[in-house]
Amino acid sequence: MGKNISFLRVLIIAITFLALEGVCVLLISRNSILQQTQLVLSLRQVQQIGWKRIAKRQYANQLETTNEMLVRENQRLLAQNQWLETLVNEQAYKDSSCFLPEPHRFQYIAAEVIRNETDRQHNVLFLNKGRADGIHPDMGVITTQGVVGFVNGVSEHFCQVISLLDIDRGITGTLTRTSTFGPIRWDGRRADRVVMEEIPIHTSFEAGDTVVTSGFSQLFPKGIPLGRVAEHELVDGVSYRLYIDLFENFRSLHFVYIVSNTQQAEIEGLLL
Amino acid sequence: MIKSNHFVLLAILIVLLQAVLDNYVAFNASIYLMLTPLILCLMPNRLRGIPMLLAAFFLGLVSDLLGNGILGMSASAMMVLVLVRYPLIRAFTNENSLEKYVYPSPLSMGPARFAGYLLILYFVFLCIYVKWDSAGLVPTSLILGRIVLGTLLNAGIGYFFAWMVVREE
Known part of the structure; x- marks a missing residue:
């Protein structure tokens, strides 16, 4: 019980402190362009850390889809490569009047x-x-x-x-x-x-x-x-x-x- | 011997003195002479929590208003000072002295500890205040120089002031 009250007291003090500091920051940023710029820059830095983390997470989430896409692309390229190789191998017979390319094997x-x-x-x-x-x-x-x-x-x-x-x-x-x-x-x-x-x-x-x-x-x-x-x-x-x-x-x-x-x-x- | 109602008068005097210093005395831009945080440093030992936060907030606003400073700057730094104040008093004052003395002073803490107490509080205050004041213009080394110089100067004045005024038997 005592612990709970103590925790609650600390919580209320912390909230009051943050609220009053917030008012101070607001007042400072409204009254001076220099401090406002500095504040915005600092906020941007914090935002950038967040953005980087989000981008990293999104990238990780997309890996599976990207992988599947690459597999499909690879599959298409393998087939295409096979077809092109066939054509290259048949090049020697091109002079023949009855040349017919080998179908997709x-x-x-x-x-x-x-x-x-x-x-x-x-x-x-x-x-x-x-x-x-x-x-x-x-x-x-x-x-x-x-x-x-x-x-x-x-x-x-x-x-x-x-x-x-x-x-x-x-x-x-x-x-x-x-x-x-x-x-x-x-x-x-x-x-x-x-x-x-x-x-x-x-x-x-x-x-x-x-x-x-x-x-x-x-x-x-x-x-x-x-x-x-x-x-x-x-x-x-x-x-x-x-x-x-x-x-x-x-x-x-x-x-x-x-x-x-x-x-x-x-x-x-x-x-x- | 200092009484409670005298302390309020003393606080008003300090605020007015700070306003005079800010408005009529030209110091070097690197010298920060801040007397108003001393009021918070010398407030009764038992005061803490929300009353102290509110006191710091309004004292800071008044100080900025009278000194034509950027509104909110002193208040922001003073509230951080208040957060550190009570743990420092507990660390630097023994139980007997806490019961015996009402105000933090060289007598209640001991001269060296009281000097340390003022140095730490002024350092915390000036870290916030100077950082705000030097936003985007001053290199970090100069900011550090200003903080250290201001801490030594203000803590010295504060110590002398406390030694003169706060005399509890």
């Missing part, structure tokens, strides 16, 4: 990673896109930084992706310096490194050379950057084993693109 569906594993020998991811979004098994999953994996199971709204970080699965990659290709797999040791095998002994390469997707599989487009050569070792005196540092950080995956090959069925039909 790959399409990209943006998806968000809802679960991710990197600490097992057979890692999987779950994405928020499923059958309803046109996803089916054996579709590739990429980011702008490299290959993530391929779709294994699909439900109505979600899909399960076998990660590139799976010791039993692999892809084919190409060394950009010499266009030499070889199988790439994960050795189960480091989440930021994969192994490229069967590189012929005569192949010229250096640490730092870039490795990209070969485009031989129907899952991924050609030329998606995967990583850089970090180390190498000679295997049985006949080939090199290259250790590739991945561009993609699998521990911070958030947005990915599911690759849809519009001609996959046609090509696989010929392979059978």
Whole structure:
């Protein structure tokens, strides 16, 4: 009770003080232009601190929307890039009177990673896109930084992706310096490194050379950057084993693109 | 020995003296001779809270009005002085002296503590007053110089005044 009264007394004194000081400030600002200017400047400084904080908060709030917008834009640019690459590759055949540009082969569906594993020998991811979004098994999953994996199971709204970080699965990659290709797999040791095998002994390469997707599989487009050569070792005196540092950080995956090959069925039909 | 009704007369005299100083005596612009805050410094120990705030506010307004100053400037600084005054009295005066003496003085606090009391109160007052008065024109170093000079000068005069007038047995 005593404490409450004491608090109330302090509160009343504080309010009286602030009110009287407010009257003083008002009187001062009305009676002198110099003090008024100084007061306005001081108020502006305080306001600026508030404005900066509000702007920061607004920026943080808008990050999610901006991110989604960027993902959509990236998706559009990837498709456009693919189309332009096709046109460039076909340039050599332009003289031919029967030249027809290859139709748009790959399409990209943006998806968000809802679960991710990197600490097992057979890692999987779950994405928020499923059958309803046109996803089916054996579709590739990429980011702008490299290959993530391929779709294994699909439900109505979600899909399960076998990660590139799976010791039993692999892809084919190409060394950009010499266009030499070889199988790439994960050795189960480091989440930021994969192994490229069967590189012929005569192949010229250096640490730092870039490795990209070969485009031989129907899952991924050609030329998606995967990583850089970090180390190498000679295997049985006949080939090199290259250790590739991945561009993609699998521990911070958030947005990915599911690759849809519009001609996959046609090509696989010929392979059978 | 100072009585309560005498104190009111003394306060009126100080206010008038301040008005005379402000209107008819030309000092250097860097010298602030402020006597009216002394009234608040020497007010009875037990006075605090809203009565003191109101006293500071009206005393400041009267002082500004009579001295042709910017209305509200002294009042603003005096109210901040009043906020610091009572905690300082409690810190610088022991319980026995608080019961025995009505006014803060060299006798109730001791000469050194009373000098410290006046120095701190004048410093607080002048920090606000000089800052308002020098708004936008004077560099910070000169403002600090004015505050320090004013504090020493006014606290010295205040000490002498209190020693002369406030003589409680």
